[in-house]
Amino acid sequence: MIDIDGLSKSFGARTLWSDVTFSINRGEMLALVGPSGSGKSTLLNCLGLLDAPSAGAIRHEGKDITRFDQRGARRFRRDVLGYLFQNYALIDNATVAANLDVAVRPRRSFRRDSGLTIAQALDRVGLAGREKERVHQLSGGEQQRVALARLMVKEPALVLADEPTGALDHANTTMVVDILRRMSDAGCAIVIATHNDYVRDRCDAIRAMEEDPSRSRSGPLRNPHPQ
Numbered sequence: 001m002i003d004i005d006g007l008s009k010s011f012g013a014r015t016l017w018s019d020v021t022f023s024i025n026r027g028e029m030l031a032l033v034g035p036s037g038s039g040k041s042t043l044l045n046c047l048g049l050l051d052a053p054s055a056g057a058i059r060h061e062g063k064d065i066t067r068f069d070q071r072g073a074r075r076f077r078r079d080v081l082g083y084l085f086q087n088y089a090l091i092d093n094a095t096v097a098a099n100l101d102v103a104v105r106p107r108r109s110f111r112r113d114s115g116l117t118i119a120q121a122l123d124r125v126g127l128a129g130r131e132k133e134r135v136h137q138l139s140g141g142e143q144q145r146v147a148l149a150r151l152m153v154k155e156p157a158l159v160l161a162d163e164p165t166g167a168l169d170h171a172n173t174t175m176v177v178d179i180l181r182r183m184s185d186a187g188c189a190i191v192i193a194t195h196n197d198y199v200r201d202r203c204d205a206i207r208a209m210e211e212d213p214s215r216s217r218s219g220p221l222r223n224p225h226p227q
């Protein structure tokens with residue numbers, strides 16, 4: 001699905017990470033772990049073409065996505081990617097339904113059958129019938145579930161999740177991970193930057209980012225006990 005090859009990121013004289021090499025496969029949930037400041041978000045941003053690496057390549061279907069022009073990058077975000085963030089990234093003033101309406105189904109969805117409707121997606125996240133409510137009136141856990149429902153409607157082939165459970169209690173964390181797990185079992189590739197041990201342990205593979213690049217591991221560790 002995605003091959004990261006010899007990727008480095010520097011800010012001036014400071015090297016954040018270097019020679020990062022690993023792959024993310026379809027149907028795999030990969031945890032990016034490491035201390036605060038080790039560059040997990042920066043790596044996710046490079047995968048999402050929101051930031052550029054200093055060296056190396058990120059290949060998708062054989063093409064180095066870091067070399068895409070603006071149009072190619074826009075198409076990649078539209079057709080392949082889905083995002084999930086700690087702050088939900090919803091339109092606060094709009095209704096639940098309006099937030100899901102903006103999820104245009106990409107051409108390269110991980111499923112072949114027709115995707116879920118908005119009502120079906122809301123039902124799957126335990127928010128059936130809540131279409132008309134405004135997002136700012138929902139709790140944090142409910143807002144993250146709206147963001148998940150949006151992903152379920154879009155069905156992207158690759159989901160980049162940056163601390164998606166950072167602001168949630170355990171019950172909501174479990175729900176978010178259960179849903180991501182189901183998307184991954186259906187063929188979606190998922191990368192989750194997380195400090196949460198429970199989330200990490202539900203992933204198939206773990207990639208440890210370390211502040212000193214000379215100690216950085218060159219491939220993901222397999223998770224011996226995915227739950």
Ligand SMILES: Nc1ncnc2c1ncn2[C@@H]1O[C@H](COP(=O)(O)OP(=O)(O)OP(=O)(O)O)[C@@H](O)[C@H]1O
Nearest residue numbers: 011016034035036037038039040041042043193195
């Ligand atoms: N544009 C930039 N210019 C300079 N330094 C930057 C820039 N973007 C990020 N950094 C630095 O890179 C480091 C890594 O940040 P990043 O947010 O990727 O870490 P993280 O592992 O995700 O941290 P956390 O777990 O706290 O979210 C930080 O020290 C940050 O200040």
